[in-house]
Amino acid sequence: MSVRRRQVLTGSAAGAVSLASGLASPAIAANEPIRIGYLPALTGPSSSTGVAMNRGTIFAIEELNAAGGINGRKIELIVRDTQSDPTKAVNGAAELIHRQKVNIISGPGNSGESLAATPLIARDGIPQLHPCWVDTLIDVKKYPMAFRNAPTNSQIGAAANHYVVDVLKRKKVAVISDTTGYGTASVETYVPMLKEKGAQVVYQANIDAANPDLKPDMLRMRDAGAEAIMPWSVNAGFLARICNTRGNMGWDVPIVGQTTLGSGQTKALLEKPEYWNKVYSNNFKNCCYGADGKLPAQTAEFAERIRKAKIDMADTLLWWIASGWDAPRMIAEAVKAAGSSPKEITGYWNQLKGWPGVYGTVRFTPEQHNGFLDDEVVMCEVNSLRDGAFNLAPGYGS
Amino acid sequence: MLESIVSYGLAVGAVYALIGITYNVMFTASRVFSFTAGMLGMLGGVLGALFIDQMGLPVIVGLAATLACGAVIGVVTEIVTVRPVLKSLEQHLYVLSTLAFALLVQQFTAIEWGTEARPFPRLFKIEAGLLDQQFWLPLLACAVTVVGLELLYRRTLIGRAFLAISEDNYAARALGLPEQWLRIASFILAGMIGTLAGFSGGELLLAFFGNQSILNFYGFVPVALGGMGSNRGALIGGLALGVFQQTANFLVGGVFAAVAVFAVFIVVLLLRPEGLAGASGARRV
Numbered sequence: 001m002s003v004r005r006r007q008v009l010t011g012s013a014a015g016a017v018s019l020a021s022g023l024a025s026p027a028i029a030a031n032e033p034i035r036i037g038y039l040p041a042l043t044g045p046s047s048s049t050g051v052a053m054n055r056g057t058i059f060a061i062e063e064l065n066a067a068g069g070i071n072g073r074k075i076e077l078i079v080r081d082t083q084s085d086p087t088k089a090v091n092g093a094a095e096l097i098h099r100q101k102v103n104i105i106s107g108p109g110n111s112g113e114s115l116a117a118t119p120l121i122a123r124d125g126i127p128q129l130h131p132c133w134v135d136t137l138i139d140v141k142k143y144p145m146a147f148r149n150a151p152t153n154s155q156i157g158a159a160a161n162h163y164v165v166d167v168l169k170r171k172k173v174a175v176i177s178d179t180t181g182y183g184t185a186s187v188e189t190y191v192p193m194l195k196e197k198g199a200q201v202v203y204q205a206n207i208d209a210a211n212p213d214l215k216p217d218m219l220r221m222r223d224a225g226a227e228a229i230m231p232w233s234v235n236a237g238f239l240a241r242i243c244n245t246r247g248n249m250g251w252d253v254p255i256v257g258q259t260t261l262g263s264g265q266t267k268a269l270l271e272k273p274e275y276w277n278k279v280y281s282n283n284f285k286n287c288c289y290g291a292d293g294k295l296p297a298q299t300a301e302f303a304e305r306i307r308k309a310k311i312d313m314a315d316t317l318l319w320w321i322a323s324g325w326d327a328p329r330m331i332a333e334a335v336k337a338a339g340s341s342p343k344e345i346t347g348y349w350n351q352l353k354g355w356p357g358v359y360g361t362v363r364f365t366p367e368q369h370n371g372f373l374d375d376e377v378v379m380c381e382v383n384s385l386r387d388g389a390f391n392l393a394p395g396y397g398s
Numbered sequence: 399m400l401e402s403i404v405s406y407g408l409a410v411g412a413v414y415a416l417i418g419i420t421y422n423v424m425f426t427a428s429r430v431f432s433f434t435a436g437m438l439g440m441l442g443g444v445l446g447a448l449f450i451d452q453m454g455l456p457v458i459v460g461l462a463a464t465l466a467c468g469a470v471i472g473v474v475t476e477i478v479t480v481r482p483v484l485k486s487l488e489q490h491l492y493v494l495s496t497l498a499f500a501l502l503v504q505q506f507t508a509i510e511w512g513t514e515a516r517p518f519p520r521l522f523k524i525e526a527g528l529l530d531q532q533f534w535l536p537l538l539a540c541a542v543t544v545v546g547l548e549l550l551y552r553r554t555l556i557g558r559a560f561l562a563i564s565e566d567n568y569a570a571r572a573l574g575l576p577e578q579w580l581r582i583a584s585f586i587l588a589g590m591i592g593t594l595a596g597f598s599g600g601e602l603l604l605a606f607f608g609n610q611s612i613l614n615f616y617g618f619v620p621v622a623l624g625g626m627g628s629n630r631g632a633l634i635g636g637l638a639l640g641v642f643q644q645t646a647n648f649l650v651g652g653v654f655a656a657v658a659v660f661a662v663f664i665v666v667l668l669l670r671p672e673g674l675a676g677a678s679g680a681r682r683v
Contacts, residue, residue, distance in 0.1 A: 043509070179653055206653050210612045212602045213406045216647040219399075237515030237604055265514040269604065 033076040037096030039107030044084025052316035056324025089113035151372040157190040159377040167395035174226035178209035178233040186232035209238035240269030247275035262382035276383040283380035287319040318388035326357035411640020412536035416595030417617025418632030426564035427584030430492040436614025437500040442596020447605035472589025518600030532601035539598035625673030
């Protein structure tokens with residue numbers, strides 16, 4: 001992936017030739033690779049998702065190139081590790097656009113990095129496809145070439161709220177978070193949504209995640225009459241303490257919330273395995289086992305392929321790998337059907353109708369670049385994890 | 399509620415007290431306020447989990463290995479961050495050097511150990527209860543440390559030498575005491591006490607790189623409350639802080655509990671800047 005001085009000079013000479021001769025340009029363009037600039041977080045504190053997505057992305061690129069590339073053009077993935085750092089994401093994006101002259105940017109994979117890099121990518125008129133959840137990252141007026149093949153935070157919250165109020169029929173809810181920006185913003189966003197659905201938020205708090213004893217807060221929730229707890233945090237220690245405290249109190253109340261509730265790190269911190277019962281986390285319909293205990297056909301076929309390719313699944317989740325696998329395939333299809341210029345890719349995606357991703361079905365319009373469908377954001381039973389996927393939570397037909 | 403305030407409060411308070419004592423042991427030997435105390439506490443939890451949970455060592459061997467690592471880090475701290483700045487103490491460069499070293503170690507821990515909290519092993523295979531080991535272990539460690547330090551300082555020659563250099567560095571050197579070696583010995587001791595704090599409180603605080611900043615701050619509070627250099631003050635201040643913090647958790651909860659702790663801390667320092675157990679220093683002019 002590294003670029004040597006000679007390669008840069010050769011590239012510059014080719015660019016000079018194409019500028020000098022109108023005839024030479026199409027011939028060179030027809031043979032040159034499709035250059036995808038890729039900005040995963042492969043190291044640093046928020047890298048577990050990025051590492052898994054990277055496995056899917058690399059696998060997809062290998063498959064596409066093995067099948068002959070796109071219209072005979074190979075795909076070149078130029079990777080810049082953001083190191084979970086927004087500054088490095090911005091620097092990486094600038095280098096990919098200005099020095100590497102990529103056709104499209106895939107990523108960054110974390111919202112904090114995307115918030116920093118997206119305005120820069122938009123300013124330079126490069127198409128961008130990212131899997132980040134923060135709602136404001138998609139705005140067709142500010143970022144007309146930015147697309148999302150993942151749910152928004154609003155969809156995540158709406159799915160959890162729907163599950164608590166409509167499926168579990170719990171009307172009195174405790175909504176808590178840690179004190180991070182993500183946690184506090186989630187509570188502020190989701191509490192009004194819950195109230196709109198007719199639920200009563202009987203307890204609401206931002207709690208220091210480092211506090212080793214959550215019993216005081218949990219007692220207040222119980223005394224307030226909470227029938228469900230909705231914690232919004234990506235801190236496994238905090239979430240495990242909630243599960244442990246609930247178990248030690250003998251309080252039989254469901255915990256419903258973010259995907260980290262079902263992570264291996266959270267599981268490792270449980271005092272007893274049964275403290276993971278009645279815990280439901282967000283997940284995605286295509287990546288969950290249905291009532292028959294099977295994955296959807298397309299996902300099962302994908303899972304079999306990654307198993308045969310010996311892609312490590314032991315430390316990760318299926319939907320992370322699927323998300324990474326979908327992105328280059330979406331790009332490849334757009335380039336194959338419309339061409340590799342920014343206008344061609346954007347124009348194709350603006351008309352995209354129901355693209356069948358493994359992670360989820362994606363649909364864009366010129367006015368809506370949030371591609372994920374509401375009904376594909378679901379809840380799962382966290383204690384059902386096997387081979388990187390979970391059972392759909394009770395109430396989804398399982 | 400009361401039993402939870404007492405058990406959790408005293409246990410966490412004992413960890414804070416031990417970190418406060420770690421600050422004091424380094425301070426008395428060098429007049430340097432080393433911000434590596436929280437780092438040592440964090441490492442106590444991480445190394446304990448590494449040796450016992452990951453490597454499968456027996457508890458006693460894991461404890462010994464953790465304390466040995468703490469001792470080595472104490473020596474490195476003295477050589478790398480303290481000794482070079484001793485000549486210019488009035489410029490307070492040690493704040494930068496010790497903090498930078500602590501952050502370096504924390505980042506290294508985050509990379510190698512991970513950024514998520516990991517479980518700390520249960521040291522004794524006994525059933526959990528109200529008087530669970532996670533509550534009495536930090537108290538036991540604190541009691542052993544305080545009694546041990548008292549015996550060391552009052553009953554042994556090397557302990558009296560520690561006190562001598564803390565009282566008057568120049569006079570001690572003039573009497574032929576090996577000041578540099580005594581300082582290194584103090585940092586070894588501090589390294590062991592700091593890691594013992596994290597090890598004994600591991601079941602409460604888990605093996606988590608983020609504990610460093612919490613312990614750095616909450617371990618500093620008892621030192622400020624109890625008076626710099628006063629181990630008895632740190633002990634009382636630490637236990638009081640733990641109980642007060644847990645009471646605030648019950649009474650106000652959420653982030654307001656932390657606000658209550660900070661508010662009381664500021665009020666106490668405004669009323670008694672020398673700390674509750676410290677003596678006002680007179681300066682000849």
